[in-house]
Amino acid sequence: MREKVLAAIDKNSKLTPEDLAIMLGSTPEEITRLIKELEDETVICGYPTLINWDKVQCERVTALIEVKVTPQRGLGFDKIAERIYKFDEVQSVYLMSGGFDLTVIIEGKTMREVANFVSVKLAPMEAILSTATHFVLKKYKEHGLPLVQEKRDERMLITP
Amino acid sequence: MRNPLSKVVKEIQPSGIRKFFDIVSEMKDAISLGVGEPDFDTPWHIREEGIYSLEKGKTFYTSNAGLKELKIEICNYMKRRYQMEYDFNKETIVTVGGSEAIDIALRAMLDPGDEVLIPQPSYVSYLPCTVLAGGVPVVIELKGENEFKLTREELLSAITEKTKVLILPFPNNPTGAIMDYDDLKSIVDVIIEKDLYVISDEIYSELTYGKQHVSIASFPGLKERTIVINGFSKSYAMTGWRLGYAVGPSIIIEQMIKIHQYAIMCAPTNSQYAGIEALRNGDSDVEMMRDAYDKRRRYLVHALRKMGMECFEPFGAFYVFPCIKKFGMTSDEFATKLLQEEKVAVVPGTAFGDCGEGYLRISYAYSIENLKIALERMEEFVTRLNKNN
Numbered sequence: 363m364r365e366k367v368l369a370a371i372d373k374n375s376k377l378t379p380e381d382l383a384i385m386l387g388s389t390p391e392e393i394t395r396l397i398k399e400l401e402d403e404t405v406i407c408g409y410p411t412l413i414n415w416d417k418v419q420c421e422r423v424t425a426l427i428e429v430k431v432t433p434q435r436g437l438g439f440d441k442i443a444e445r446i447y448k449f450d451e452v453q454s455v456y457l458m459s460g461g462f463d464l465t466v467i468i469e470g471k472t473m474r475e476v477a478n479f480v481s482v483k484l485a486p487m488e489a490i491l492s493t494a495t496h497f498v499l500k501k502y503k504e505h506g507l508p509l510v511q512e513k514r515d516e517r518m519l520i521t522p
Numbered sequence: 523m524r525n526p527l528s529k530v531v532k533e534i535q536p537s538g539i540r541k542f543f544d545i546v547s548e549m550k551d552a553i554s555l556g557v558g559e560p561d562f563d564t565p566w567h568i569r570e571e572g573i574y575s576l577e578k579g580k581t582f583y584t585s586n587a588g589l590k591e592l593k594i595e596i597c598n599y600m601k602r603r604y605q606m607e608y609d610f611n612k613e614t615i616v617t618v619g620g621s622e623a624i625d626i627a628l629r630a631m632l633d634p635g636d637e638v639l640i641p642q643p644s645y646v647s648y649l650p651c652t653v654l655a656g657g658v659p660v661v662i663e664l665k666g667e668n669e670f671k672l673t674r675e676e677l678l679s680a681i682t683e684k685t686k687v688l689i690l691p692f693p694n695n696p697t698g699a700i701m702d703y704d705d706l707k708s709i710v711d712v713i714i715e716k717d718l719y720v721i722s723d724e725i726y727s728e729l730t731y732g733k734q735h736v737s738i739a740s741f742p743g744l745k746e747r748t749i750v751i752n753g754f755s756k757s758y759a760m761t762g763w764r765l766g767y768a769v770g771p772s773i774i775i776e777q778m779i780k781i782h783q784y785a786i787m788c789a790p791t792n793s794q795y796a797g798i799e800a801l802r803n804g805d806s807d808v809e810m811m812r813d814a815y816d817k818r819r820r821y822l823v824h825a826l827r828k829m830g831m832e833c834f835e836p837f838g839a840f841y842v843f844p845c846i847k848k849f850g851m852t853s854d855e856f857a858t859k860l861l862q863e864e865k866v867a868v869v870p871g872t873a874f875g876d877c878g879e880g881y882l883r884i885s886y887a888y889s890i891e892n893l894k895i896a897l898e899r900m901e902e903f904v905t906r907l908n909k910n911n
Contacts, residue, residue, distance in 0.1 A: 517557050
């Protein structure tokens with residue numbers, strides 16, 4: 363049931379415990395208890411909203427930064443990752459396999475702000491060997507949901 | 523001038539759905555729960571394969587019975603999902619949707635005067651196709667108290683010396699009823715004893731909830747007298763591709779191929795390439811869609827019962843078939859009034875046979891958000907009806 367609940371709210375966190383109980387064949391009490399449990403275990407870490415910022419008059423830029431670092435003895439990459447993700451500007455940090463070590467996703471109001479962050483905060487960190495900053499031009503899909511086209515129901519209204 | 527029309531064709535009634543469609547399409551911003559096809563797009567990897575086949579210039583006829591690779595995949599699928607073995611070469615035909623398979627199966631098997639048993643409520647084409655093939659349709663009126671399953675008694679009482687074919691439309695459109703192993707077992711010996719052939723329309727076989735679909739052809743002695751019809755429309759959300767198939771005894775399939783060869787040539791080539799991809803790599807898509815339908819199904823049944831509508835739990839397809847008899851209106855009146863007052867379109871049960879009177883077909887091939895809005899409107903409607911009564 364835990365997996366079922368997670369799968370159901372993965373794409374839509376607005377479903378109420380009552381709705382979930384009906385859809386999954388459970389009781390609202392059990393669903394509420396499970397969700398609480400999952401929150402306590404930080405399996406569920408938050409409920410952000412997926413916003414297409416391009417559609418509102420609000421300047422925002424997103425950049426993806428490839429970072430090469432020197433791992434620290436005994437701590438691996440975790441310590442340096444933590445130093446990076448603690449900045450408010452940082453949206454996501456992933457440890458990568460392949461040509462570089464960390465992917466850091468930054469959001470800022472302007473390109474200058476992001477550039478500033480990289481040159482003043484990120485690049486000078488001791489463990490960081492190099493950075494490569496890529497700005498996002500347009501977002502097409504996030505969290506499994508397309509941001510661009512609006513889906514219209516193309517079916518005829520009544521069919522056998 | 524002579525009358526240009528065939529008497530047989532003129533006698534056939536236009537589909538009841540058509541009439542309702544005309545009313546709905548004039549209504550602006552109506553919410554429809556009247557659709558008999560999935561709301562999902564065909565999974566991208568399947569569409570992509572169709573596109574790729576066009577790019578490669580696969581724009582020619584295929585062999586009449588269908589691409590060999592597709593027929594092999596169909597037989598693999600029948601074995602994998604239903605433990606039934608068919609010869610891809612002699613016992614398989616790829617058709618233009620399940621609809622064509624129904625038509626040519628009947629035409630291959632019927633002589634004038636042969637009777638065909640058609641359980642109703644059911645899909646709209648069995649009866650006219652029987653008439654067009656020169657057969658005599660004999661309707662078996664299924665009952666709400668049996669949750670619209672075909673019982674042994676109903677079957678026995680409809681059989682005459684002229685009965686040749688039984689149509690078995692389960693999982694059922696419009697009722698959502700399924701026939702599970704035990705239900706089927708109870709009619710198997712009747713079919714053998716009375717020497718009937720079966721056309722088993724299993725187009726919704728992937729959409730059963732809680733119980734795995736069982737094919738009548740998997741019972742001993744039934745494979746040699748059953749044409750199983752299936753297709754890609756419902757399971758892979760591929761309605762517009764027009765791709766279906768039939769498997770069964772070679773003696774019948776051979777004749778079906780003959781009709782198909784003269785009437786159709788072959789199923790659309792690009793759809794066939796997409797179909798191969800669907801059967802090879804589409805299992806997880808089917809699972810995802812089934813899971814989504816199941817949630818909506820529970821949601822819809824719960825909401826309908828909450829507003830005081832009587833409805834049995836459907837375990838197949840994507841329809842709920844609530845009873846509206848207590849409101850003292852015909853299905854047609856109820857559906858029309860619901861459409862006019864609340865702009866929610868559902869299909870009157872009578873569109874699927876006279877015994878659908880007193881019922882509505884409500885489809886849950888819609889997002890939960892859509893269902894929510896429609897159900898709120900329906901609830902207001904029902905509350906108003908209750909007050910006025």
